[in-house]
Amino acid sequence: MRNKKQSAHRKFTISPRLRYGAMSTAIVALVIVALILINLATTNLETRYGWRGDFSFNAVTTQSETTKQILHNLKRPVKIYALFERGEEDQPLLELLNRYSAASDMVTWEQTPPSLNPLLLTRFSSSTTNVSAQNLIVYCEETDRYRVLTATDFVTLSVDTDSGSYNVSGLAYEQQITSAIAYVTRDTVPTLHIATGHGELGEDSLSAFTTLLTNNHYDVAFEKLSDMTFASGDVLCILSPVKDYTDAEMDIIRAYVQGGGAVLFSCDYTDPIENMPNVLSLLRSYGFLPESGLVMASPDETDTFYNNNRLALLPEMQATDVTLEMMLNGRTAMLMVASRGFDPSPESDNSLLVDAVLTTSAKSYLVDTTASRLSITQSDSDKTGPFALALQAKRFTDTGDVSRAFIIGSSALLTEEQLFTMTDSEEFLVRAVSFLTGDDSIDTSIMVKTALRPGLSVNALSLGSVVLVGLPILVLLAAVIILLPRRNL
Incomplete structure (x- = not known):
């Protein structure tokens, strides 16, 4: 009996099939453990160094060369707070934040659920900025400057001409975050000095414009010319005056522009510009030649005016410093109501460059x-x-400086908040102010990523599609190669 047990035990221990099976199980277990460790290690490396490939149809987490250059030149640390509750994250946005921190040691970020840190919302809220869940806070401690980015900042809208509704057409994650980083780390914040005392647009009528400026972190001051003190990057705003400036005030303006100062003008068709020779002379010095009268659209061109109102002009946007990026991103919807016209082709000279921005x-x-x-x-x-x-x-100028100026023929663009939501005038004004301040760091020239997946076609085959189809086929072939020999065991 004992010999039979020993024989059976010996047979079990030396069975090739059992020995092969045990070895295979051990190898599989070791391979699984190794794969888990490799996956954890590569995930950590991907997060730390931004190695993960972006195979999405719109490359939404891929950084442009502009962003890489700005991050490379950062001299101040930036902290980004992502205000998302657990389970409600915007994954593409968080993946992009990983790439920002991987690209520069100066950028760090953390996910902060608002319910666990309500004091953070209070700290960065103000009379013009309301911080809430699903916002980003981009903060630089050295400058004590911040920018709050909301979900609406990350999307661009296009108009459906058939229904008149607005649809999401683009994603502006990278554009907005890079712009915010450039803003919070810059040395100074420009002030827009809005002139008073000559019947110009006042604080009440300009409340929407003032809010737009403060939300984009410009300072605003309503002052008389004699009380103004200008710093580098500041802008003088002369908005639809109805009384002429005195010779003494013109001396202040000339000294300011001679030193490279910038001026923002508005000039409505109702402004008595012919009776203001000093203001008219200032406009002409920049090549701005106002026409007398009200611009009307032709009834034959229904695509040039809005809602059967030929006073509500839909101008054509020209490629300029202010508008080029907007045109590249398809953000060209503008509405000019009851507008004055200007000579579209004023003569330039060796010291003056003037370009039409919006035309009829x-x-x-x-x-x-x-x-x-x-x-x-x-x-x-x-x-x-x-x-x-x-x-x-x-x-x-004679001193070697460059004085910039910008003029619009309808103050409704500044006073009517409805235009900000109906059109792209909000971005248009911010870019105009950025042009005047010479703030090239904020003009990041980053393309908005498309939000809509393109239709399927033979030519739409991408590397991601090849991997999606090819990987399962490779796994199937590997399984066949491994399993076929085992049938003979």
């Missing part, structure tokens, strides 16, 4: 509002377009 069509025309005219129907004597509704200029 050749069929638009001027209605002379100074005459006793009861009809806006076009007459044979009416001057026809095209007209400029906004222009930008750079004048090189």
Whole structure:
């Protein structure tokens, strides 16, 4: 009996099939453990060094060369707080934040659930900024400057002309975050000095514009010219005055622009510019030549005016310093209501560069509002377009400085908050101010990523699609190669 047990035990221990099975199980277990360790290690390395490939259709987490350059030049540390509750994260956004921290030791971030740290919301909230869940706070302690980015900041909208509704068309994660980092780390914050005392637009009428500026972290001051003190990067705003400036005030303005100062103008068709020779002279020094009258769209061009109102002009955007990035991103919806026109092709000289920014069509025309005219129907004597509704200029002064100027022909662009939501005028104004301050660091020139997956086609095959299909096939082939020999065991 004992010999039979020993024989059976010996047979069990030396069985090739059992010995092969035990060895295979051990190898599989070791391989699984090794794969888990490798996965943990590579995940950590991917997060730390940004090695993970972005195979999404819109490359939403891929950084542009502009972002890489800005991060490379950072001299101040930046902390980013992602205010997301657990389980409610925006994963592409967090993945992009990982890439920012991997690209620069100066950038760190952490996820902070608002319910666990309500004091953080209070710390960065203000009368013009409300911090809430699903926001980003980009903060630089050295400058004590911050920018709050909301979910709406990360999307761009396009108009559905058939329904009149707005649809999400682009994702601006990288554009907004890089712009915020550039802002919070810069040395100084420009102030816009809005002139008073000559019937200009006041604080009440400019409340929407003032809020826009403060939300984009510009300082705003309503002052008389004699009380203004300008610093580098500041902007003088002369917004639709109805009384002329005195010679003494013009001396202040000339000294300011001679030193490279920038000026933002608005000039409505109702402003008595012909009776303000000093203001008119200042406009002409920048190549801004105002036309007399109200610009009307032609009834034959229904795509040049809004909602059957030929006073509500839909201008054509020209490629300039202010508008180029907007045009690249498809953000060209502008509405100019009851606008004055300007000469669209003023003569430049060796010291002046002037460009039309918004223009009308050749069929638009001027209605002379100074005459006793009861009809806006076009007459044979009416001057026809095209007209400029906004222009930008750079004048090189005798001191070697560059004075920049920008003018718009409708103050409604500054006073009507509804235009900010209906059109791209909000971004247009911010970029105009950025042009005036010479703040190239904020003009990041980063393309918005498309939010809509393109339709499937033969030409749409990408590396991600190849991997998605090819990887399961490779696994199947490997299984066949391994399992076929085992059938003979």
